[in-house]
Amino acid sequence: MRDAYQEQLDNLADELAGMCDQVADAMAKATTSLLESDLQLAEEVITSDIRIDELRANAEEKAFALLALQAPVATDLRTVVSAIHGAGDIERMGDLALHVAQAARRRHPQPVLPTEIGPYFAEMGRVGVELAHKAGEVIRTRDLGRAEELERDDDAMDDLHRHMFTVLMDPAWTHGVGPAVDITLLARFYERYADHAVAVARRIVYVVTGRMPGPLAV
């Protein structure tokens, strides 16, 4: 009985880690669709978000069943509650990748981004995808050193995010209000995506140490 229970806990963690990889994939594709005005890829991200929503509902149901049937305590209870939180954060990451893809679709066949802005979003995409994969790894391994890495990656994302505003506010900005509005929202989506990845890792730190790391600057 106890073994089946442990297996259920492990399965739940595997599913969450798998969700991380899926939203990493979604953000990688969404970023490419944005940079290359690739409508088909954008549609793919938009369609597959339903799958991530289902996985979240499924994970939450399993967590719920564990609470109801096993009444876990101590570390196990923290694990299950963190899984409920994590599933929510990861689903939200999927939503944010979806928003990026929707922006690419909305402007298609026009590019959303002026040419010189592309590299910043390529980098935000790269950092975001890495954060999502690392969050999955932290769920799988409970490696606290790895969890700390996410904080540094998130700092890099914040720097990129802030830099976009500097670019937009520069008198040399010649692309007008429309692209500025798009870029403001898009940069925010990437930044929030990163925040949620960090939140997932922090919950694992809490599971392992029993203490929540300090609040995320939001």
Added chain:
Amino acid sequence: MRDAYQEQLDNLADELAGMCDQVADAMAKATTSLLESDLQLAEEVITSDIRIDELRANAEEKAFALLALQAPVATDLRTVVSAIHGAGDIERMGDLALHVAQAARRRHPQPVLPTEIGPYFAEMGRVGVELAHKAGEVIRTRDLGRAEELERDDDAMDDLHRHMFTVLMDPAWTHGVGPAVDITLLARFYERYADHAVAVARRIVYVVTGRMPGPLAV
């Protein structure tokens, strides 16, 4: 024993409902600080956000203790898990009110909004504050009719949000990129604030009916 347990459940609900009123108050003050460039009011919102974070941590701890010590099942388990979600949503509403106040502080003594844009944000503030109070009421009363009202209020917020983009994209927009960037983010903060209030109400619908209402358009 059973009575003390029921009392703990009721206390948890009361605390969450109280948090709703606090973030309603924060958004009301943040909106006034934005519309009237009131630095003191902005500072007040910024300072008091710590209190909301503490209340969230406190609510989550109580929910955790209930899970560990009482091992609730069925409706009670749904109530406790929903409280954990709800505390997260309400804290996030506080963060979004904080962001509005930070925008007011950042531009002070300059106004953030061009004069003709003020009324839209006054209305977004009004709808947001009402949503937060109604979410608190739904937690207190479990009134499903009231919960449905939040969906309609959220539609009104979405309309206001969409309308802001129409205003910004209009060739008649003469205020340039800076204010457009501020308004884009601010409108997003109000819209997300409303989404979280709806999410709180939807969790209560789930507690009462055992079924989640359809996903929120995000």
